[in-house]
Amino acid sequence: MEREAAWGGSPESVQYRPAKGVFVGLLAFCALILVLTGFFFWYIPSVGLTNIHPALPAVFGIGLAAIILIFVAGAVGLSLAIIKGKDIFLSYKFRGILIKFFLPLMVMVGGLLRIPRIKIEQSFIEINNQLVRGMGKRFRPERILILMPHCIQYMDCKIKVTQNVKNCVGCGKCEIGELVGLSEEFGIDLFVSTGGTIARRKVYDKRPDAIVAVACERDLTSGIQDAYPLPVFAIVNKRPQGYCISTGVDVAIVKDALRDCLPKNRH
Known part of the structure; x- marks a missing residue:
């Protein structure tokens, strides 16, 4: 890719x-x-x-x-x-x-x-x-949540992944396919959110012990404040076309954050 x-x-x-x-x-x-x-x-x-x-x-x-x-x-x-x-x-x-x-x-x-x-x-x-x-805390995979913004999806993609990320066909035009593979590799829930309110509802429904979130600085900052005392690993997105348009993320950084959350024998 x-x-x-x-x-x-x-x-x-x-x-x-x-x-x-x-x-x-x-x-x-x-x-x-x-x-x-x-x-x-x-x-x-x-x-x-x-x-x-x-x-x-x-x-x-x-x-x-x-x-x-x-x-x-x-x-x-x-x-x-x-x-x-x-x-x-x-x-x-x-x-x-x-x-x-x-x-x-x-x-x-x-x-x-x-x-x-x-x-x-x-x-x-x-x-x-x-x-x-x-903090040095480690969490079971099922107690971790990966949160992604919907703008990370390829702008002209016709497939809806906000309801089910597994709808992704892995065309390689955005990182959704890689992130789905990462979530399956570690057995961690991946959710693509259309906005802050939906993301907060997902956190409330799942009640995870830790969150790995990708977004812009403003959304990450407010999300960390709202989620406290939950530990949140925050990753700033890439914005080659500006805010909210075909943004991206370094999947390697997401993987490192997950490794920091998981028990060492699950890496």
């Missing part, structure tokens, strides 16, 4: 180059904002709390400091893991803090600093995958 090796995408199709340095910088900046905000929320009420009881400002401050310390420790642990490229001090346990708290804050701060959202999303996806691998 001949596919273009070069990106060759449209102006809207940003090449996948996750910048971990930018992500770490934003993470540190957000942690600083958190500390300053915490101090502000401690200082202002403490003036009134003193009138109730002299010890209340200290009690309130200790409680607030403990909460802030947890988030700052998460930011430090994540930053070290990102820099070292491996799990540091069980940093994967802070994945929830990253997904639910720091990512929305980083997107907001990044917008103020004129950092393209897609670059933050690319870095987040790379770091999410690193943290998921750091």
